[in-house]
Amino acid sequence: MKKSIIIILTVLIVFLINNCFSQETQHQPNNRPDLKDESLIKLLDTNNIDRILNHGNSVWLLKFYAPWCKHSQEFQKTFVEMSHLLKDHLNFGSVDCINDPMLLHRFEITAYPTLKFLYNGQLFEFQGERTIEHIVQFLQSGYKDVVAMPYPLIDQQEILKRQLELQYSREGMTPEQIEQVERQIKEKQQEYENKRNARKYLEVEHDHDEEREIAEYNERINKKLNNNNNNIDQVLENEPKVPGNSTVESTSHSMLESILDSKLAYLLFGSISTGLFFIIKKKISKKSKFMKIA
Structure with a gap:
């Protein structure tokens, strides 16, 4: 009797354990993707x-x-x-x-x-x-x-189409027709390259970013002004300077001083000449008086 009860209890325990594990596996999410789902x-x-x-x-x-x-x-x-x-x-x-x-x-x-x-x-x-x-x-x-x-542009599609047509139908074409198709392919290739270069130029060099263009313009202007100022400074440094004067104002001032100095020189020369003239005249007059007395 006891053995039969033990067997029944053992079977029940095993059944309950299996049932619990099966429920856990059912509720456990499946993280592995469905290899047949190609929707993505x-x-x-x-x-x-x-x-x-x-x-x-x-x-x-x-x-x-x-x-x-x-x-x-x-x-x-x-x-x-x-x-x-x-x-x-x-x-x-x-x-x-x-x-x-x-x-x-x-x-x-x-x-x-x-x-x-x-x-x-x-x-x-x-x-x-x-x-x-x-x-x-x-x-x-x-x-x-x-x-x-x-990324190859869509314009290249027509070029490839012509190349394929020429490749698979060359035998049934005359030399003139082959030459014409080859010329059309070259023209399309050149057109494609021009469009590609134009697109690259617009996208890379000129993307029409207004704020960036304004900033670059201001930077160029400031750089140009700085270069001009540096050139002016360099010219002034290379010019002969009056000692103690280094600006344009001092240069003009020194020129004015030189002019004034030249006027003073003329006045001094004139006064000396006048003095000599009166001295010579006085001596001549004395000599003439002496001759009359004699």
């Missing part, structure tokens, strides 16, 4: 990529892939997991280069999958081991060691 990854193509990526100063991690590529398929789970773990820090986008070859050439993709970090309008290509740890290190500071690629 934006699908990008030629029609929307510029509108989405150039909106504001957003930061993106872009994946360029091919659906048939085994490495792209294996990396997809890691990319999805990263999109959940880092959703508060950056955005995630993917580009199917097979269905959109224009973007393949435009972003200079040479291998699958390729990761590019878009930050401040510059693209930084990740070339390390495709693990979460290594990619996070790259996003934090490693991208600074990579040569940046400027």
